[in-house]
Amino acid sequence: MQTLREFTRKTKRGNILKIVREHYLRDDIGCGSDLCKYCFQNEVYQLTSKHEIASSLFKFPHYLVLDTNVVLDQIDVLEEDVLHNVIVLTTVLNEVKHKSSSIYKRFNEIIHDRTRNFYVFVNEHHKDTYADRDPGETANDRNDRAIRMATKWYDTHLDTSQSSKEFERSGRANTRVVLLTDDAGNRAKAEAEGILVASATDYVKSLEEFPLLVDKLSHKTFDNEKQALPQYPAHLSMKQVLEGLRLKKLLQGAFQASRENYLEGSVNVETYEKGILIQGRECLNRAVDGDLVAVELLPESEWSAPSEIVLEEKNVYADDVPSEERAEEEKDMLQQVQQAAAATSAERTPTGRIVGIVRRKWRQYCGILQPSLIEDTNRHIFVPADRKIPRIRIETRQAAKLQNQRIIVTIDTWPRNSRYPQGHFVRSLGPLGDMATENEVILLEHDVPHCKFSEEVLSFLPKMPWSITAEDYAKRVDLRDLFICSVDPPGCTDIDDALHCRELPNGNYEVGVHIADVSHFIRPGNALDQEAAARGTTVYLVGKRIDMVPELLSSNLCSLVGGVERFAFSCIWEVDKEANVINKRFHKSVIKSKRAMTYEEAQVLIDDATQQNEIAKSLRQLNRLAKILKKRRMDNGALVLASPEIRFQVDSETHEPLEVEAKQMRETNSMVEEFMLLANITVAEHIAAEFTECAVLRRHPKPPPTNFDPLVKAARYQGFQVDIESGLVLSHSLDKCVKEDNPYFNTMIRILTTRCMMQAVYFISGSLQKEEFFHYGLAAPIYTHFTSPIRRYSDIMVHRLLAASIGADSTYAQLLERKSNEELCHNLNYRHKMAQYAGRASVGLNTHLFFRGKEEDEEAYVLFVRKNALQVLIPKYGLEGTLYLKTDKEGKDGVERTKSEIIFTFNEEDHTQRCGNVVFHSFDPVTVRLSLDSSNVQHEKLVFRLVKPYIKGFSVEPSSDADNPPTKKTKKDVKKKN
């Protein structure tokens, strides 16, 4: 049987077309129930009598049919392993797909889980359940009718199967079909048609065995007991927004909340370099970080400047009506900022207000429940771990249980009359402060794929025991006799590079860099490859590694461990004594690393003159060459940047940090680095020449001069001139920034420089001009990543390109396809950034753990002077923190912020804070006391308190038993500078 579906569509050119599709109706679609005696079942029964849900609403066995709104709103309920025997209509599936692809994906996963008994019934193609659209019926009405029709059909269909004598004899209760819908209109119509129907909320509440499922209900229909007045202006309708955008009255962009000030954010709009500033609760108008919003620009007279105030929201309670006091306070802040802005009109930036939301980018948020003041309340406030996300109002009955747990919550809606968005509880990650839980939080918050590798992915791994075959030897160059060794940080199991150096008869040296041949094991296009491409990079957390490729490869077959034969991709140069490259070649090889060393071991070997074995000799030679290479690079204008990096020594059992130390740089680190750079550059030149259109390269754009403003300003206050014309000049002027009395000054300047830099990114050579390939930081005209294929997917791509260019491996279509490679690069850049952030977050977390129950006085330096705070850096821990100067009216946490008479005055001209005769400049050394503030279970945070210089009534008394006695730099020095 055939019918037709007609619809009209407008083409891009503005033409209107009538489109007609043939639609075939069938009579052989099975109902999927094991009760049925008539249907031809083309798969195993999905609807079985094995699962019966006890509902107080329907006290007989039943199947469920879901309406689209139930799937869209209550996906979290569906994901719980509670509901079984659910009939999924294709009408619903299509609507879900159309409305939300992410929910569609989640829903599909439930459907594919055979244990859940979700049966997809192709009602749109079943001859008895197909609903042709009636004249005058909206598409929505038709779908609702189709759903009711299918429900009705199922009910009668099952009824005929169950009316047999045989069934009656079995004594089982009749199975009926129940429709769940949250659409009141649909419910009324269904009732009129004699269909069993319930709303999702009523139904879930009727499940007596699963009382906790109620928490997961989405509260789109949250009943507001207090009909509070609207606190936000209404959003424009979608139509108005689109019209506004078209007329250029509104601007569209992604909203970015400020991390420091919850009442501030910006919208990135193409035409405005710095984005549009949004200030104040009403202007922010319920935008959540990441949302695509429509902004209206304010008249220029109302433009403002980003406030330099660090503002954190204080605890609020679920039943709070916004107190006048707080509103007042917010107004204060705004006024202050605006006055300040009026004064310094130069700093004023385009300011706007958000008038509509184009698309919400709500996701699931990790965080904690805030303890409620009232006992036995279901309404709670959830505090997300990410500061950019506002608090979320949720309803839960398990508050007591969740109190000290990390939980995941999702936002359902943000009505005008609610200060906070409303959401619901999704799942718990585990107890607060637990290492595994916290790591999970970090991974989730940074969108790091960290689930186990699927069976399909693992199926593409080589079968163990794996050995090298004669064929492999024939294809590769045999380098097993060379004295190759690897140098890596201690505890490294994914060794992807090894080196060798030997003297040639002509007096030159042969230097080889051997990189693990990962592309030999990961063949393009298979599931393993796709998974690796999606993950993009290995993520390193403190004490934990999230592999990009399964462990068998990363720690075994690919890892160039000592004394074992391994496949490698070798890059071999002949260099003269002055480290000039005379020629180079690439080939795949078999190597047998003689020794896997740590940096420290290698250093010892080099320094110990008594060691005269081959490895020691070649290491010394390598070290010598590396120094020449480094010098040459520096002369070219490569930047020496600094970022405070620390290492944690982690307890192997509890995974808790035992000791913190700043990362040490040894000569050997730099030695390995130099040769990796050389290899990367050599390979980059080679593949860019071979594949002008599709080589995977890495560039580091020169930052725009405005980026350097904070650096230049900060240096100027200290009387130094930082030149930013070019990398070379910058590098030289950085070298000159040395202060006799402040040995850490240069490092801090370099830290600031690092922050001015742009992100280095992967790109495809065909997409940019040759001049843009430049790597600013390394001062190299071309660069790529070749040396870490175990932990970076980009390197695998480069390996494939290189292998194809030297005929060592076959090419494939995708390798040369620019478009798909570009997309891959985008993903890699994103993953890379996220991996970095995750790594940093992990360090931060461990720092917190480390300071639990400790209090230490530490030497610190002022990095920035803000209006109400000092940003300080503690070199020992590479830790940055905020030292609040001005007290808030109520007192932040009541420790030292009692209403003090101490007044700090902020001098905008030279960015200093003055209190009495103590003046704080940037880069000034101070001593601060570090402690972990656990008084707030919600957010543990490190508290910085001033020890030196001593200001009466503000500083804390220096503790006598401090771990680190205060250093010689004291108040005197500070005073001297006044």
Place this chain on the structure above:
Amino acid sequence: MAYVALSEAEKTFILHGVEEDFRCDGRSRRDYRPMELETALVSNASGSARLRLANTDILVGIKTEIDVPDPLTPEFGKLEFFVDCSANATPEFEGRGGSDLAQELVLALENAYESPLAFDYRTLCLIPGQQCWKLYIDILILECGGNLHDAVSLAAKAALHNTKLPRVTASLLDAGVTDLIISDNPYDCTRLTIDTVPLLVTVCKIGDYCLVDPSAEEEVCSPVSIVVSVSMRNGEAFLSGSHMTGGGAMHRDTMRNCLDLGLSIGEQLNTLLAKMLKQEEERVGPKRPKTVGFLK
């Protein structure tokens, strides 16, 4: 034109029949052969009709497009006729064989529809001077059994009646530019009024007499015929065009008789067609009909 070979004796027989007002198939001079008409049988088209007049078989499909009105007539929409003489009809149409005939039919139709009184082009206008509908009236001749003009015009009129234009609303953009928004409901359509749409009536002179609806054989016997296009306005038949075909000439009086005959026949045809289309629509209802098409 499709040519039927007839002997002199056969021609004489036909001529005598006409003189007696008793034609070969038993009709009088004013009679039409039986017709079959079905509309909405091409689902891909916005409007369609198929007409079978004895052995003459015509399929008309109407496609719509958005176009810009001519600057001289900013308030008018557009019509475009296209006739395809299928080689199925007669082997002579193969290749470019049918193009002359097709051209003649197109001209006849364009001529008949040219007057805004005959076809209200304003109904096809969306935004004066900016956007209008353009209807492509594609006519396919599947079989030739004589009297193509009449059959084609009847089928075209029926197809126009059947045409459904999606309802379009305009929204004003910047600088007076408008954007069209179409309704998502496929049943939300506008229809054309076809009251004034003209029909062609071929009046054929055989011997001293005039007759309508000539069969293919009769056409061969006729030295000259006149195609009269008749448009109805307020229940009155008006002449909206005419042209002569065939090599012969016509006396003034004969021509007047022919035109009178054409007008009166045209009036009858129009009323009948309107009645039949109305009946069909009542039978089918607003939903998509179950079509018969070519499977009888």
